[in-house]
Amino acid sequence: MTGDVTLIGYGLSAIGPGIAVGLIFAAYINGVARQPEAQGALQRIAILGFVLAEALAIFGLVFFLLAYFTG
Amino acid sequence: MSATMTAGFVQAAEEGESHFPPGPDDFWQPLFPMFELSGHTYYFTRPMALTLIAAVALSVLMILASRRAALVPGKGQWVLETVYNFVRNDIARDMIGSRDFLRFVPFLFALFTFILLNNLFGVIPPFQNPPMARIGFPIALTLIVYLVYHWIGFRKRGFVGYFKVMVPPGLPVFVRPVILILEAMTFFITRPLTLALRLFGNMFGGHILLVVFIVGGWELFIATELQYKLVAIPAWGLGVALTAFEMLVQVLQAYVFVLLAASYISDAVADEH
Secondary structure (H helix, E strand, C coil): CCCCHHHHHHHHHHHHHHHHHHHHHHHHHHHHHHCHHHHHHHHHHHHHHHHHHHHHHHHHHHHHHHHHHHC | CCHHHHHHHHHHHHCCCCCCCCCHHHHCCEEEEEEEECCEEEEEEHHHHHHHHHHHHHHHHHHHHHHCCCCCCCHHHHHHHHHHHHHHHHHHHHHHCCCCHHHHHHHHHHHHHHHHHHHHCCCCCCCCCCHHHCCHHHHHHHHHHHHHHHHHHHHHHHHHHHHHCCCCCCCCCCCHHHHHHHHHHHHHHHHHHHHHHHHHHHHHHHHHHHHHHHHHHHHHHCCCCHHHHHHHHHHHHHHHHHHHHHHHHHHHHHHHHHHHHHHHHHHHHCCCC
């Protein structure tokens, strides 16, 4: 088998943000189900939380590219 | 996936070498050399051409639309006004607050439309290359946002006051320096870094995904065995589905970039707690 071990690192680093994004949208759906009129306010908060969690996965991708192409 | 790139792949495949797993090198598409500086040739690249097209097209569109603005809007004006209202009310006013938001609306609207059109270039047929998949472009945009929100923060509060507002009141004295360092890192390092990398990573990763399915489908299609040829069809089907998904991501990323820019500006103009 050939490949680069940093890619496994990227895969591992994507687990956390994946779970986080799932939790954020689960909470958002719960909130909207309980109080549909709050959807507008909740949507913005959910997307803000989603992008902050997603940033970690993006970091993983960038560090993988750095490790892969420089080291 | 660009026409020229596809042609390159087809040619490479005919010559017997495969370009298949696409990488960052595939995003380097020089058009013609511009100038030389200390032995290094600088090229005019395809993303540069696309951002120029986007800037010119948006300027012309906006100037024409605002000149012809009528009290009873036509279809085109209605679409533009919807976008403008979205940026003005749902992003700027909600994030920054009704007192200060109005002077930032032109900036945020320009950012939103520019990023949106550039991102959509990733799937619009003659262009099909998202300029934001080259890290330089998100860095340039982030630099503008960075200068704007720090400039506003420093001008409103003064040098020391800007740092003071980072520490919430009512903390014990020995915790304050730690919080100050953490908050200063957030303000000066983490925020611009994540803002630029998020846009870059989403555009880059999404486009690579499309290239994998469409070029991978082509590689399967030109294989000699029949079973591989048949697998090409679901691969292309996924390519089409992911193109739709990619459009969603492109719009979302333009929205998120401007949303975060507005939230950073709102932190800079907010009253002290």
